[in-house]
Amino acid sequence: MSKEILMPALSPTMTEGNLTKWLVKKGQKVKAGDVIAEIETDKATMEVEAVDEGYVSELLFKEGDINIPVSKPIAIISQNIEKNQIKDKGKSINKKNTTSNFDENSQNKDLSHKKENLEDKDNPITASSNTITMRQAIRDTIAEEMRKNKDIFIMGEEVAEYQGAYKVTQGLLEEFGHKRVIDTPISEQGFTGLAIGSAFKGLRPIVEFMTFNFSMQAIDQIINSAAKTLYMSGGQINCPIVFRGPNGAASQVAAQHSQDFSSWYSHCPGLKVLAPSTPYNAKGLLRSAIKDNNPVIFLENEILYGLKGQLSKDNDFLIPIGTANIEKEGKDTTIVTYSIMLQKSLEAVKILEREFDLNVEVIDLQSLRPIDQGTIIESIKKTNRMVIVEESWPFASIGSEIVNIIQKEAFDYMDSPIIKVNSADVPMPYSSSLEKLYLPQVDDIVKAVKAVNYIT
Amino acid sequence: MLKIRRFEERAAQLYGMGHIGGFCHLYIGQEAVVVGVLMTIKKNDSVVTTYRDHGHMIARGLDPKRIMAELTGRENGYSSGKGGSMHMFSKENNFYGGHGIVGAQVPIGTGIAFTHKYKRDNNICRTYIGDGAMNNGQVFESFNLASLWKLPVLYIIENNKYGMGTSVDRAAAGTDLYKRGEAFGIKGDKIDGMNVFSVIKAADKAGKYVRSGKGPYILEVQTYRYRGHSMSDPAQYRTKKELELYKNQDPIEIAKNQMLKNNLFSEKELDNLNKKIIEEIKVAAEFALESNYPKNEELYTNVYV
Numbered sequence: 001m002s003k004e005i006l007m008p009a010l011s012p013t014m015t016e017g018n019l020t021k022w023l024v025k026k027g028q029k030v031k032a033g034d035v036i037a038e039i040e041t042d043k044a045t046m047e048v049e050a051v052d053e054g055y056v057s058e059l060l061f062k063e064g065d066i067n068i069p070v071s072k073p074i075a076i077i078s079q080n081i082e083k084n085q086i087k088d089k090g091k092s093i094n095k096k097n098t099t100s101n102f103d104e105n106s107q108n109k110d111l112s113h114k115k116e117n118l119e120d121k122d123n124p125i126t127a128s129s130n131t132i133t134m135r136q137a138i139r140d141t142i143a144e145e146m147r148k149n150k151d152i153f154i155m156g157e158e159v160a161e162y163q164g165a166y167k168v169t170q171g172l173l174e175e176f177g178h179k180r181v182i183d184t185p186i187s188e189q190g191f192t193g194l195a196i197g198s199a200f201k202g203l204r205p206i207v208e209f210m211t212f213n214f215s216m217q218a219i220d221q222i223i224n225s226a227a228k229t230l231y232m233s234g235g236q237i238n239c240p241i242v243f244r245g246p247n248g249a250a251s252q253v254a255a256q257h258s259q260d261f262s263s264w265y266s267h268c269p270g271l272k273v274l275a276p277s278t279p280y281n282a283k284g285l286l287r288s289a290i291k292d293n294n295p296v297i298f299l300e301n302e303i304l305y306g307l308k309g310q311l312s313k314d315n316d317f318l319i320p321i322g323t324a325n326i327e328k329e330g331k332d333t334t335i336v337t338y339s340i341m342l343q344k345s346l347e348a349v350k351i352l353e354r355e356f357d358l359n360v361e362v363i364d365l366q367s368l369r370p371i372d373q374g375t376i377i378e379s380i381k382k383t384n385r386m387v388i389v390e391e392s393w394p395f396a397s398i399g400s401e402i403v404n405i406i407q408k409e410a411f412d413y414m415d416s417p418i419i420k421v422n423s424a425d426v427p428m429p430y431s432s433s434l435e436k437l438y439l440p441q442v443d444d445i446v447k448a449v450k451a452v453n454y455i456t
Numbered sequence: 457m458l459k460i461r462r463f464e465e466r467a468a469q470l471y472g473m474g475h476i477g478g479f480c481h482l483y484i485g486q487e488a489v490v491v492g493v494l495m496t497i498k499k500n501d502s503v504v505t506t507y508r509d510h511g512h513m514i515a516r517g518l519d520p521k522r523i524m525a526e527l528t529g530r531e532n533g534y535s536s537g538k539g540g541s542m543h544m545f546s547k548e549n550n551f552y553g554g555h556g557i558v559g560a561q562v563p564i565g566t567g568i569a570f571t572h573k574y575k576r577d578n579n580i581c582r583t584y585i586g587d588g589a590m591n592n593g594q595v596f597e598s599f600n601l602a603s604l605w606k607l608p609v610l611y612i613i614e615n616n617k618y619g620m621g622t623s624v625d626r627a628a629a630g631t632d633l634y635k636r637g638e639a640f641g642i643k644g645d646k647i648d649g650m651n652v653f654s655v656i657k658a659a660d661k662a663g664k665y666v667r668s669g670k671g672p673y674i675l676e677v678q679t680y681r682y683r684g685h686s687m688s689d690p691a692q693y694r695t696k697k698e699l700e701l702y703k704n705q706d707p708i709e710i711a712k713n714q715m716l717k718n719n720l721f722s723e724k725e726l727d728n729l730n731k732k733i734i735e736e737i738k739v740a741a742e743f744a745l746e747s748n749y750p751k752n753e754e755l756y757t758n759v760y761v
Contacts, residue, residue, distance in 0.1 A: 190563050190597025197567020200552055224557050233545035234536030235758040269759050293761040
């Protein structure tokens with residue numbers, strides 16, 4: 001009788017882990033509750049405990065092994081040390097295969113596939129040194145700008161000692177100290193208002209919301225104080241501040257922790273709103289945001305934190321706020337998208353090309369306010385058809401505004417009605433099956449592009 | 457104090473004539489609070505206050521002409537006509553508003569104090585809070601942060617007995633508002649806000665405490681507004697008798713009597729001062745009404761830097 005210890009899922013978005021340390025040796029006796037290993041997740045280093053009593057008959061990975069998929073066996077515990085380990089291992093793997101589809105319906109599935117693809121391409125061992133994750137890109141940019149300007153500080157829940165709830169601020173405390181890397185109580189309205197006051201008085205805060213869901217506690221300060229004071233003071237008092245953190249759905253964290261704020265904040269004059277989709281544009285956009293003298297909302301995405309990508313050789317580059325990126329040129333249809341939906345759109349584009357011979361142009365907005373009207377209009381003048389893909393709810397979304405721009409500026413160029421692909425117009429459900437239905441999927445994008453091309 | 461009183465009376469008159477629009481909250485009756493506190497201010501200290509801010513600006517030494525021009529929505533106003541009565545600022549005088557949302561100025565003032573500490577400039581931020589805001593969550597969040605990080609902020613509660621039409625005892629569980637800092641380890645005091653000399657004394661002590669680096673301090677100042685909450689409020693939630701009681705301890709009269717008693721001024725000198733102030737405010741009102749409205753193109757300026 002033996003049992004395998006699987007790589008556990010230790011956070012909602014964890015798809016793989018790194019084995020940092022074994023705390024047991026082969027042959028050692030363990031009882032339930034004993035810590036057997038340390039695993040580094042996408043968020044933290046966690047301890048793994050044995051669930052049953054027995055002997056460690058096999059350690060299937062060695063210390064330092066990385067990117068071990070969730071649910072893969074990492075060790076085998078036997079009741080009896082003398083048992084045939086190979087036989088046990090074979091048995092248990094077969095058993096595992098019958099239960100390994102727990103993730104089948106998760107909205108992460110498409111993306112984790114995508115992530116794997118990307119990671120294959122950018123294999124950490126073979127890729128050049130400027131291949132980094134989105135998380136690192138954001139972290140590095142904050143650190144680089146903090147080195148240049150002593151008036152920049154970062155504040156938020158768990159940004160300092162904990163090293164960031166999503167490890168984005170890892171190492172910043174060590175480099176910049178408690179004066180500039182500041183842990184706050186769970187007190188969004190208080191510390192947001194405080195940071196805004198400090199910006200009025202000349203500092204340049206970066207406020208991390210653990211997730212943007214919690215920014216609703218502080219939305220009065222963001223809009224009524226940060227966004228409006230320049231105007232209300234007749235131009236005297238500006239507010240150079242960045243509000244950043246993960247936005248949108250993560251994975252099965254349900255209605256209160258999964259929503260997209262792009263349209264909420266983009267509605268408000270006085271704010272600038274950015275939504276990066278790759279490590280490259282995260283870096284260029286965040287640098288622009290930190291240098292900007294206005295309040296900037298920087299909407300990251302938790303699922304994208306592990307996404308790897310190439311940076312340009314010039315590490316100090318800027319992506320100007322208000323510029324979209326033509327991610328892929330095409331002539332048959334334009335997809336306008338932003339943030340995580342860029343990845344899903346690119347997957348759909350491959351299918352559309354392969355199966356329907358459609359050459360689709362993909363515009364990644366990057367900046368939601370101000371929005372790059374010129375790039376969008378020029379594109380539809382070329383393709384005459386448009387699909388807008390976004391994670392937000394459909395009503396009064398960024399896409400709704402784009403439809404308005406198109407009907408006003410390019411009415412005569414449209415060959416078919418624009419289709420918006422959005423999340424369902426309901427609060428986010430918990431169940432993985434419903435969550436998948438709620439979120440836009442690759443298939444939905446494929447169908448929409450076919451529809452604007454009248455392909456049945 | 458006299459200048460504030462005469463200014464507010466004139467503002468009420470201009471409101472009645474339709475020259476001032478929107479919300480307009482008068483400071484009449486509360487003059488000793490801000491005058492007493494700001495007698496103890498240093499040039500580079502900061503101030504942030506509520507929407508009942510006209511008197512605060514005058515006490516900070518700002519120009520009544522430009523305040524009145526703002527109230528009348530003219531381009532010469534402190535916010536170029538874009539802020540109005542409740543949203544006035546003067547960065548060069550370290551006056552950070554004028555905030556229209558009850559309680560919102562409290563985290564902001566705490567943040568300004570954060571900057572003073574960050575820059576080690578030895579200045580402090582005086583943050584005013586109405587009694588109504590003392591039941592608002594962000595005030596307590598600010599107290600917690602200010603005490604936790606020992607920020608140089610002096611909180612001054614202007615307790616004028618009513619948050620709009622609701623009396624303090626109908627809104628606050630426990631009416632010693634300054635004691636609400638105790639849970640956060642913030643010291644405080646309650647003082648008579650109708651006597652400017654007692655305000656000066658207490659504000660001086662509190663200011664020194666905060667400047668010494670010991671963290672925040674809360675000064676609850678008991679005062680009273682003679683007028684309604686705003687121009688449109690008939691103030692029927694209180695009795696005439698109550699109003700008379702406070703008018704009989706009018707801060708200006710108390711100060712006047714004390715100055716006469718101590719031979720600081722003669723009756724005649726005070727009369728002349730009053731006349732001079734009436735003239736100054738008259739000129740301010742004329743200046744405001746003769747000023748231009750903002751140019752149409754100003755609609756789209758100052759949204760972004």
